[in-house]
Amino acid sequence: MPSYLKRGQDASTVAAVDARTRLTVENILADVEARGDAAVRELSEKFDNWSPESFRLSEQDIEKALSAVAPRDLEDIRFAQAQVRNFAQHQRDSIRDIEVETLPGVVLGHRNIPVNAVGCYVPGGKYPMVASAHMSVVTARVAGVKRVIACAPPFHGGPHPAIVAAMHLGGADEIYVLGGVQAVAAMALGTGTIAPVDMLVGPGNAFVAEAKRQLFGRVGIDLFAGPTETLIIADESVDGEICATDLLGQAEHGPTSPAVLLTTSEKLARATMAEVERQLLRLPTAELAGKAWADYGEVIVCESDEEMVREADRIASEHVQVMTSYPDYFLNNMTNYGALFLGPRTNVAFGDKVIGTNHTLPTKKAARYTGGLWVGKFLKTCTYQRVLTDEASGLVGEYCSRLCMLEGFAGHAEQANIRVRRYGGRNAA
Numbered sequence: 001m002p003s004y005l006k007r008g009q010d011a012s013t014v015a016a017v018d019a020r021t022r023l024t025v026e027n028i029l030a031d032v033e034a035r036g037d038a039a040v041r042e043l044s045e046k047f048d049n050w051s052p053e054s055f056r057l058s059e060q061d062i063e064k065a066l067s068a069v070a071p072r073d074l075e076d077i078r079f080a081q082a083q084v085r086n087f088a089q090h091q092r093d094s095i096r097d098i099e100v101e102t103l104p105g106v107v108l109g110h111r112n113i114p115v116n117a118v119g120c121y122v123p124g125g126k127y128p129m130v131a132s133a134h135m136s137v138v139t140a141r142v143a144g145v146k147r148v149i150a151c152a153p154p155f156h157g158g159p160h161p162a163i164v165a166a167m168h169l170g171g172a173d174e175i176y177v178l179g180g181v182q183a184v185a186a187m188a189l190g191t192g193t194i195a196p197v198d199m200l201v202g203p204g205n206a207f208v209a210e211a212k213r214q215l216f217g218r219v220g221i222d223l224f225a226g227p228t229e230t231l232i233i234a235d236e237s238v239d240g241e242i243c244a245t246d247l248l249g250q251a252e253h254g255p256t257s258p259a260v261l262l263t264t265s266e267k268l269a270r271a272t273m274a275e276v277e278r279q280l281l282r283l284p285t286a287e288l289a290g291k292a293w294a295d296y297g298e299v300i301v302c303e304s305d306e307e308m309v310r311e312a313d314r315i316a317s318e319h320v321q322v323m324t325s326y327p328d329y330f331l332n333n334m335t336n337y338g339a340l341f342l343g344p345r346t347n348v349a350f351g352d353k354v355i356g357t358n359h360t361l362p363t364k365k366a367a368r369y370t371g372g373l374w375v376g377k378f379l380k381t382c383t384y385q386r387v388l389t390d391e392a393s394g395l396v397g398e399y400c401s402r403l404c405m406l407e408g409f410a411g412h413a414e415q416a417n418i419r420v421r422r423y424g425g426r427n428a429a
Contacts, residue, residue: 153179
């Protein structure tokens with residue numbers, strides 16, 4: 001039976017916060033839908049103190065932003081995008097259209113068709129999330145999306161040059177300096193100046209995530225996302241310093257980011273807890289990371305690797321870092337996670353920023369039923385059928401007619417019967 005050395009906030013507290021967020025977002029979406037550009041401008045001025053003549057960047061604006069980025073930073077952005085593009089292309093190559101003759105004269109198939117227009121949200125409030133542009137814009141481009149637009153909030157009174165560079169180098173067709181729910185609403189619903197998209201992708205704060213949830217159905221979304229989560233699975237093959245570093249490295253995302261240690265070693269658990277407190281004394285982002293750890297951090301001691309797998313699947317964390325003697329045991333047995341990071345040589349930051357796997361991942365236990373953003377999310381797998389012979393039409397028609405009548409659908413049955421008569425030369429049995 002697992003034992004808790006530290007617990008996070010209870011579910012009822014989290015639910016109360018979610019309810020307040022939900023109401024705020026409902027009102028903003030209704031306002032944008034009713035008043036379009038005027039509402040977007042008022043909301044941007046209210047929340048971001050930002051109301052330029054045009055939210056969309058011109059070619060000259062983009063060139064100005066690129067010139068403000070240090071050459072080394074541009075090189076790093078290009079390197080990261082090359083890794084994301086390379087892995088996404090391998091994923092795309094693994095997804096094939098098919099066509100097969102399932103019965104003599106009956107041909108079935110499917111095509112993988114890219115979504116026509118995608119809106120990518122790139123967070124830029126507390127931190128300018130340059131990497132999010134790689135994950136959304138680049139991946140959409142590899143998938144073959146025809147129109148890719150991107151929004152990021154203003155940063156210190158204007159566009160963040162590195163975010164703009166990442167969007168542009170990633171292949172965005174339109175770049176807007178616009179943040180929050182108003183950005184998501186404008187992309188999804190459309191305004192006088194922004195044509196609507198078919199799908200929204202990218203992470204954001206609790207309000208952006210809730211906006212995507214409420215807009216789902218009117219547009220597609222990548223996934224339901226909440227605060228960043230990290231789960232470390234460790235044994236005594238590693239020490240408290242590396243565990244604490246990796247917990248706080250994700251807790252700094254924000255004050256509601258869960259950071260959980262799952263271990264078979266109480267010694268390691270207590271060493272990690274002590275090390276967290278020591279590192280918080282010198283970590284520049286300690287205010288955010290410390291709040292997340294205090295309110296949402298957990299330390300769980302299990303009796304075996306098998307019990308850790310069960311607990312990990314129950315938690316269904318966004319990021320799962322495995323630092324044990326046999327990390328492949330967890331790869332082979334875990335089923336609920338956003339992304340796995342196997343062994344101490346890798347870590348979540350590699351996945352967040354540069355290694356090539358996508359960092360937009362399921363949170364709040366959504367890993368039970370979905371993976372993260374990848375090239376396949378931008379594709380619609382659409383089926384088709386073709387009947388080539390009279391004999392095949394008559395054969396399938398007879399079965400179809402009887403099955404339709406079994407369900408009471410006489411009109412459906414007649415669709416089949418007319419084919420049996422015309423192409424089979426007989427009445428349906």
